[in-house]
Amino acid sequence: xxxxxxxxxAGSGDDTARIQTAVQRAAAGGxxxxxxxxxxxxxxxxxxxxxxxxxxxxxxxxxVLTGTGKxxxxxxxxxRGKITRDGVAHRITDRYVPVGSATVHVDxxxxxxxxxxxxxxxxxIGNKWIHEIGMDRIPPRRDxxxxxxxxxxxxxxxxxxxxxxxxxxxxxxxxxPQALERKYxxxxxxxxxxxxxxxEAGLEDLTANGQAFESDxxxxxxxxxxSRLVSxxxxxxxxxRSVTATRFGQAFSFGPGALHxxxxxxxxxxxxxxxxxxxxPAAYSISGQQTLIRNxxxxxxxxxxxxxxxxxxxxxxxxxxxxxxxGSGLLLAGPHQRWATGTLYDRVRMNATGTLAVEDRRSMGTxxxxxxxxxxxxxxxxxxxxxxxxxxxxxxxxxxxxxQAPPPPDRNPGQFQSxxxxxxxxxxxxxxxxxxHNRARPAHPPAPRS
Numbered sequence: 459x460x461x462x463x464x465x466x467x468a469g470s471g472d473d474t475a476r477i478q479t480a481v482q483r484a485a486a487g488g489x490x491x492x493x494x495x496x497x498x499x500x501x502x503x504x505x506x507x508x509x510x511x512x513x514x515x516x517x518x519x520x521x522v523l524t525g526t527g528k529x530x531x532x533x534x535x536x537x538r539g540k541i542t543r544d545g546v547a548h549r550i551t552d553r554y555v556p557v558g559s560a561t562v563h564v565d566x567x568x569x570x571x572x573x574x575x576x577x578x579x580x581x582x583i584g585n586k587w588i589h590e591i592g593m594d595r596i597p598p599r600r601d602x603x604x605x606x607x608x609x610x611x612x613x614x615x616x617x618x619x620x621x622x623x624x625x626x627x628x629x630x631x632x633x634x635p636q637a638l639e640r641k642y643x644x645x646x647x648x649x650x651x652x653x654x655x656x657x658e659a660g661l662e663d664l665t666a667n668g669q670a671f672e673s674d675x676x677x678x679x680x681x682x683x684x685s686r687l688v689s690x691x692x693x694x695x696x697x698x699r700s701v702t703a704t705r706f707g708q709a710f711s712f713g714p715g716a717l718h719x720x721x722x723x724x725x726x727x728x729x730x731x732x733x734x735x736x737x738x739p740a741a742y743s744i745s746g747q748q749t750l751i752r753n754x755x756x757x758x759x760x761x762x763x764x765x766x767x768x769x770x771x772x773x774x775x776x777x778x779x780x781x782x783x784x785g786s787g788l789l790l791a792g793p794h795q796r797w798a799t800g801t802l803y804d805r806v807r808m809n810a811t812g813t814l815a816v817e818d819r820r821s822m823g824t825x826x827x828x829x830x831x832x833x834x835x836x837x838x839x840x841x842x843x844x845x846x847x848x849x850x851x852x853x854x855x856x857x858x859x860x861x862q863a864p865p866p867p868d869r870n871p872g873q874f875q876s877x878x879x880x881x882x883x884x885x886x887x888x889x890x891x892x893x894x895h896n897r898a899r900p901a902h903p904p905a906p907r908s
Contacts, residue, residue, distance in 0.1 A: 459513050462490025467497025472526065474503035477514070485509035494664065496520030502527045507535045510656040516664025519702070523666040528674050529685040529707070533661055536692035536715065539654030541615070545570075547580070547646035551626070555638035555645070557832050557852075562638070563626045564647055571628055571649070575620040578650050579634060583613035583769075587642035591828060591849045599821045606825045613643070614771045614799065617650070617717055617747060632748065635772040635800020635832050642850070652692075655715060660697040661688050668706040668730055678732050682707030683739050685730055690746070691715045699723055705730040708739040714770075716746030722753060728784075729758025738788055740765035742776075744801075749774040752887075759785030763808070765794040766830065772800025777887045783811040791840075792816050793830025795823060797848075801833045804887045808840040814860075815844040816853045818869055836886040845872035857881035 462484040465477060477499065480492045489511025496517045501524065507514060514533060523532050548564045555562055562579060564570070571577065588594050593608035614636060622629040628647065638645040666687045671677050677685070687703040690696060691713030699722040703709035709726040712719050726741035740762040742751055747770065756763040756779070763781035766774065770793075783789035789812040793801060806814060816833045819826040831851035835843060835858050844863035845855040853872040855862075857880045865871050875881070883889040 459489075459491045459511075461493045461515075462487055464493045464495065466495040467499060471500070472502040473499040474501050474505060477501075477505050481505065481507060481509075481512055481514065484512050489658075491515045493517070494521045498522045498524055500524050500526050501532045504531050505533045507533065507659045507661070508537055508656065509659070511658045513660045513662060515662050518663055519665050521664040523664060523687070524670065525666070525668045525685070525706075526670050529668070529671040529677055529681040531684070531686040531689045531711075532666060533688045535659050535661065535688065535690045535696050536713070537654040537656040538692060539652065540692075540715065541578070541617070541650050541652045543578075544649040544651045547648040550579075550638060550645040550647060552638065553640045555634065557635060557637050558633050560630045560633045562628050562630070562645075562647060564628060565626055567626045567628050568623050571620050571623050571647075573620050573622055575649055577618050577620055577628075577647055579616040579618060579630070579638075579645065579647055580612065581614045581616075581636060581638055581643050581645050583608070583611050584643055585610050587850070590642065593825075593827045596821050596825045596827055604824055605821045608796070608825070608827060614769055616771045632773065637851070639850070652715075655692045655694055655717075657693065657695045659693055660699065661701060662697070662699045663701070665702045665704065666706070667704045668709075669704070672705070672730060677730075680737060682731055683737070684708075686711055689713065690719055694718050696720075697722065701725075702727065704728050707731060708743055709741055711743045712746040712749055714745045717748055719746055719749045721749070721751045724751075724753075725755045727755070727757045729756065729761040731758065731760040731787075735760050738762050738790070740794065743767060744774055745770055747771045747774065751776045752778060754779040756781040757784050759783050759789060760787035761789060762794065763789065763791045764803075764806075765791065766798035766801055767794055768796040768798070770798035770801075772798065773802065774800065775802045775804060775887050776806060777802070777804035777885060779805075780807045781812055782809050789813065790815060793833060795819060795826035795829050797828055798830045799832050801830060802887060803833070803835045803838055805836070805885055806838045806840065810841040812840050813842045813844065813863075814838055814840045815863075816872065817844050817846045817865070818848065834886070837880045837884060845874070846870065847872045
């Protein structure tokens with residue numbers, strides 16, 4: 459993306475407003491990159507990339523964003539508003555749609571849908587399903603804290619694009635990572651609008667430091683959760699790449715309005731957490747869908763390197779990433795709470811004290827329960843991995859090395875293949891990407907034009 463505005467460091471004072479003005483100038487000119495020259499930029503507020511086609515770009519490691527004041531987010535990428543239904547919701551007529559399906563059926567689909575339509579496949583959560591998976595019987599916490607049993611609600615909303623419509627059959631651009639079972643849910647399909655969501659915006663080629671936040675009294679009182687470099691929400695086809703965050707609590711965050719986010723070649727180093735904590739932040743916190751985190755590194759202790767949050771629709775991918783525990787605290791990766799579906803942990807590496815867990819977290823938090831379903835660990839090398847099978851769904855560990863933790867007596871183990879020995883292909887993500895690209899190419903190259 460060409461440079462639209464160039465900004466250099468100032469000798470003193472806060473730089474938030476200067477950078478924000480440059481962002482607005484770039485947006486007014488039709489988009490482009492705001493280039494920050496090498497130097498240190500003090501960010502006491504939040505730089506908001508809230509228009510499509512605008513990128514905040516540094517000049518490499520010599521460009522440093524320094525957080526000042528109370529713990530906060532230095533950069534946000536995203537628009538405003540939320541997803542809204544456009545028209546009526548159409549009932550899915552299948553009695554059972556399996557995991558991995560790319561088709562659903564609706565009576566008269568060809569009358570209501572067309573290729574290119576942006577749709578939601580919605581799977582509401584009902585009481586019958588909640589009872590089946592035991593999440594209306596979450597045991598009490600040992601410390602007597604509050605536990606909230608799961609309740610019926612809107613559930614998962616899988617955002618998709620219609621590829622084809624034939625009769626009553628709708629073909630989707632991305633497969634579903636969750637089964638749709640008539641006996642548990644009344645699944646529907648509906649068109650959606652999200653006019654406030656932006657696209658093609660990004661943060662790239664710089665470093666950032668949040669150490670100054672540790673001087674604020676709120677940091678000790680879980681303010682480290684607010685210590686973020688970048689938050690992406692209400693944005694699609696956007697990215698963070700070639701960025702290193704040092705001394706942040708929750709450096710990279712992706713909200714439920716984030717779609718098709720790419721996080722490439724990033725690092726969260728010396729994760730900033732007090733020595734005594736009750737809650738551990740996530741260096742990469744994922745609530746969006748179709749998120750790719752590729753080639754990343756996390757160093758710290760009392761941290762979750764990568765964590766999906768509540769009822770994340772998926773799919774999401776974490777591939778070729780490393781986490782190192784630098785102290786005696788916790789290093790725990792995996793789904794954090796409440797049925798996040800379709801996450802692939804591909805070639806994830808953690809040192810001997812690191813744990814990768816897909817499990818029933820029961821009364822942790824306020825009743826996090828079954829944290830993930832239909833998750834896959836592929837060729838992961840970790841200290842310990844713990845994979846349990848939730849009722850009505852599966853979790854897989856294939857080609858993983860490390861200590862295999864047994865489930866509690868009242869829980870079933872997940873699906874294990876080739877424990878202790880890696881399998882081929884080395885990367886499931888890379889293999890699927892290769893196959894998808896090959897399918898997209900024509901069988902025969904077009905004839906040269908005369």
